[in-house]
Amino acid sequence: xxxxxLAAQKSIAVDFDHAKSHRDSLSALTxxxxxxxxxxxxxxxxxxxxxxxxxxxAGPSTPGYIYPNLMSKKLVNELEMLVNSLxxxxxxxxxxxxxALAERIANNLHVKADEVAILAVSEKWRHLxxxxxxxxRNVGHIPLSSTSALAARAIRDSRPEIVNNFAxxxxxxxxxxxxxxxxxxxxxxxxISAPILAHGKVIGVIQISRKAVAVAEAGAEFxxxxxxxxxAICKPLGKLMQHVAKD
Numbered sequence: 145x146x147x148x149x150l151a152a153q154k155s156i157a158v159d160f161d162h163a164k165s166h167r168d169s170l171s172a173l174t175x176x177x178x179x180x181x182x183x184x185x186x187x188x189x190x191x192x193x194x195x196x197x198x199x200x201x202a203g204p205s206t207p208g209y210i211y212p213n214l215m216s217k218k219l220v221n222e223l224e225m226l227v228n229s230l231x232x233x234x235x236x237x238x239x240x241x242x243x244a245l246a247e248r249i250a251n252n253l254h255v256k257a258d259e260v261a262i263l264a265v266s267e268k269w270r271h272l273x274x275x276x277x278x279x280x281r282n283v284g285h286i287p288l289s290s291t292s293a294l295a296a297r298a299i300r301d302s303r304p305e306i307v308n309n310f311a312x313x314x315x316x317x318x319x320x321x322x323x324x325x326x327x328x329x330x331x332x333x334x335x336i337s338a339p340i341l342a343h344g345k346v347i348g349v350i351q352i353s354r355k356a357v358a359v360a361e362a363g364a365e366f367x368x369x370x371x372x373x374x375x376a377i378c379k380p381l382g383k384l385m386q387h388v389a390k391d
Contacts, residue, residue: 216373219252223380227387242388246276249377253352253370258327262340262381263295264348264389272296272349275389279324292316294337295349302346304338304375308365310353320355330355333362338374342382348389350374350381 226241246260253260258279263272263286271285272295290296293316294305307313311331320331332353340348352374356362 215252216376219248220376220380227380227383242275243278253373255352255354256328259353259355261351264385265299277327279326280319280322283319283322290316295351298337298339298349299346302339304371306336306366306371308334309359310335311359328355330357333359334366336366336371336374338378340378340382340385342386347382348385
């Protein structure tokens with residue numbers, strides 16, 4: 145592996161073709177082990193990029209497949225059940241579910257509830273809007289054409305990214321400054337961003353972050369294990385968003 149620019153130091157960008165189809169959400173859980181073996185010599189100050197071909201990952205039907213995290217498997221199953229329960233079309237239940245969902249994801253990935261953001265695509269207005277955190281729903285939108293928003297790039301490129309030095313990378317930070325008692329006002333130091341698909345189409349973005357005054361206080365870096373768990377969640381999340389997101 146080679147060095148990338150200084151601006152990209154200690155970040156990981158992953159071109160994960162398999163995520164575009166999400167043929168099996170749980171198979172994404174094996175990505176972490178594939179990535180770890182590929183980048184076993186990772187050292188500070190180096191940005192690694194790798195491509196995992198769609199046919200090259202192990203899955204539940206593959207001999208020797210092991211779920212790296214049974215808790216994530218349980219969450220994926222719970223989300224699938226949640227999707228089925230929402231088919232009743234009860235609006236109050238849908239509203240409650242998307243908030244509760246963010247809390248479950250936060251617990252699973254060991255972050256705070258306000259460090260989980262789920263955004264949906266408005267095809268009509270060509271922008272992203274927040275579903276959670278709830279405090280950001282009426283603050284504003286992110287144009288899909290934005291060149292500084294990580295979420296917009298996830299939509300355009302249809303690929304997940306891990307950035308463990310986010311505060312030093314040029315990005316749109318207007319939403320980080322929103323003041324609300326439910327939000328941590330500190331800057332985002334580390335972040336995972338992943339596209340959410342439904343029927344092969346990108347319909348939203350999920351972002352998991354770690355906020356702190358300084359990167360040294362932000363806790364552990366996000367890893368390929370974290371990315372694998374998040375990608376596993378994206379398939380049932382796409383189904384869920386078809387029930388709760390409004391264009």
